[in-house]
Amino acid sequence: MTRLLPTSTAGSLPKPSWLAEPEVLWSPWKLEGEALVAGKQDALRVSLQEQQHAGIDIVSDGEQSRQHFVTTFIEHLNGVDFEKRETVKIRDRYEASVPSVVGPVSRQKPVFVEDAKFLRSQTDQPIKWALPGPMTMVDTLFDGHYKSREKLAWEFAKILNEEAKELEAAGVDIIQFDEPAFNVFFDEVNEWGIATLERAIEGLKCETAIHICYGYGIKANTDWKNTLGSEWRQYEKAFPKLQQSNIDIVSLECHNSHVPMELIELIRGKKVMVGAIDVASNTIETPEEVAETLRKALQFVDADKLYPCTNCGMAPLSREVARGKLQALSAGAAIVRKELEAQR
Structure with a gap:
């Protein structure tokens, strides 16, 4: 990216x-068969256009073709039985009925590559593409x-690496791995979590990112956040090792969170996607609020490495609210971009 503060x-x-x-x-699909295939492509077009109209610089598919950011990928793998379900505690927070691993996991064919080619053609x-982390x-x-x-996790890392290489070949510029689990299982993160992530990005020439957030604005997540106290220092556990890793970009939650901004100092040298939009609220930020978050971040990250972003995904929000938030993100970035250019 040549533009300063790409959103x-x-x-x-x-x-x-x-x-x-x-x-x-x-949410279950309302279409099926060929109509569903066409419907997902149309939704991707709409999602792309909304990002473009809002002035977003690095665009994505908006995850229009997947029901869930993790399970839609897993559904396409061998060794996982979606009929045989067990109740487990996800991220040590809430119980969910999940599929079972019943044999060796493997990937028979690409999962998102055709979707990525379609986005690239548009x-x-x-373009940035998100995959779940191991x-x-x-x-x-x-x-x-x-x-x-x-x-x-090591088996999944190998599978993700196969998918990521094909996404890169399809023209994806940034491949992002979503790892909200990094905010919970600190010992595992440092024992094998970052190592398996390194395996997932092995041999890639495109840029790579890791997204670590505090989750969608659903009740289980907001209840958990209420127990975390006045300062959220979870990033402190993973950042030192991430700073040493081969990952290019680290994406984190900042706006309306209790994350101390100085923790960004721990990943000095990396590009940083700073979450300047709260996805757990229907209140649309003002451009000035976004600008203020970015200004605070600039104390700890160089301007050429700051990528204004949202805290997390916006699937649970209304389209109108999401649209407003995207516009605020662009407008806020523009304010700070202008300030930085005036200082040159």
Whole structure:
């Protein structure tokens, strides 16, 4: 990216009401067969256009073709039985009925590559594609086969690496791995979490990112956040090792969170996607609020490495609110861009 402060989203955008139930996570598709294939492509076009109209610099598919950021990827793999479900605690926060790993996991064919090619055909802008990270995939399943979170994570890392290489070949500029589990399982992050992430990005020439957030604005997440006290220092546990890793960009939550901004200092040298939009609220930020978050971040990250972003995905929000937030992100970045250019 040559532009200063290039904007992007952390992940999902709301789906049109004709494709899935609005403002609902895991919403079932309203179409099927060929109509669903066409509907997902139309939704991707709409999502892309909304990003472009709002002035977003690095665009994505808005995750229009997936029901969920983790399970849609897992659905395409061998070794996981979606009929055989078990209840597990996800991210040590809430219980969910999840599929079971019943045998060796493998990927028979690409999962998102055709979607990525379609997005690439629709725009000349830089595109970012999100994949679930190995640890977060492990944390979204019941493992009845490997009986080891670490072993399963290494297997997923190999599979993700295959997918990532094909996404790169399809023209994706940034591949982002979503790892909300990095904010919870600190020992595992440092023992094998970052190592498995390194395996997932092995051999890639495109830019790579890791997105670590405090989750969608759903009740289980907001309840958990209320227990974290006045300062959220979870990033402190993973950042020193991430700073030493081969990941190019670290995406984190900042606006309306209790994350001390100085923690960004721990990843000095990396590009930083600073979450300047709160996705757990329907209140649309003003451009000035966004600008203020970015100014604070600039105390700890060089301007040429600051990428204004959203805190997390916006799937549970209304399209109108999401649109307003995207516009605020662009306008806020423009304010600070102008200030920086005036200082040159």
